[in-house]
Amino acid sequence: AQSVTQLDSHVSVSEGTPVLLRCNYSSSYSPSLFWYVQHPNKGLQLLLKYTSAATLVKGINGFEAEFKKSETSFHLTKPSAHMSDAAEYFCVVRDKTDKLIFGTGTRLQVFP
Amino acid sequence: DAGITQSPRHKVTETGTPVTLRCHQTENHRYMYWYRQDPGHGLRLIHYSYGVKDTDKGEVSDGYSVSRSKTEDFLLTLESATSSQTSVYFCAISETGGKGQYFGPGTRLTVT
Known part of the structure; x- marks a missing residue:
């Protein structure tokens, strides 16, 4: 079965410094992966998606994610x-x- | 934002009463979903629909029913509300099953 594990429940950074939010996945086949963002008391907004094209995916608001199969x-x-x-x-x-x-x-x- | 509205946005009800939440879309998307969001659980799928009158169960469907008589409306009913159903409920839509989903603003339900 497919699953995802987000490795940190909380991350704190200073303004102007880099952000890293970690996610590992488990899938028996090449997965489709997404990141969503939820601001306080709001619905969820799609940030970016990976669907087996380029491994580096650029999203909105300057975010990007890299699909690494070897590291899942x-x-x-x-x-x-x-x-x-x-x-x-x-x-x-x-x-x-x-x-x-x-x-x-x-x-x-x-x-x- | 995608054209998705949810009503009501907030509701307080008593244990044992029936409750119906409405999701309305103006995008003419085929797929519609109901999720609940609880601390420590992320979002969990309750029911989904892949067309008018076509619905199926999700991960946490016990105690909930749904109906979709028109493309634009997807109703979630709690037949007899319980305190464990206190949650924030999100509706989502998708053009196809494989694409990203777009979320409504949510309904905060409190069962006392």
């Missing part, structure tokens, strides 16, 4: 954090019946 990872990065990036981030894998399986989330705090 799909980490989310951003070179320079902004205060508005403070939110909860979900790593998601699509299963073989096209349903989405969500990780438990990583809460990103950005300090001035």
Whole structure:
């Protein structure tokens, strides 16, 4: 069965420093992977998706993620954090019946 | 934002009462989903629909039923609400099963 593990429940960074949110996946075939962001009291917004094309995927708001099959990872990065990036981030894998399986989330705090 | 609305946005109800949540889309997407979000669990799929009158169960379907009589509306019903169903409920839509899903703003339900 497909699954994702988000390795950190909380990440804190200073504004202007890099962001790294880690995600490992488990899949018996080449997966489709997504990152979603949820700002406080808001719905979820799709940040980016990997669907077996380029392994480096660029998303909105300067975020990108790299699919590494050898490491079964799909980490989310951003070179320079902004205060508005403070939110909860979900790593998601699509299963073989096209349903989405969500990780438990990583809460990103950005300090001035 | 994708054209998805949820109603009501907030509801407080008593144990044992029936509750219906509505999801309405203006995108004419085939697929619609209901999730619940609880701390430490990410989002979990309750039910989904792949067309008018075509629905199926998700991971946590016990105690919930759904109906889809029109492309644009997907209703989630709690036949007899329990305190364990206190949660935030999100509706999502997708053009195809394999593409990313787009989420509504959520409904916060409290069962007392």
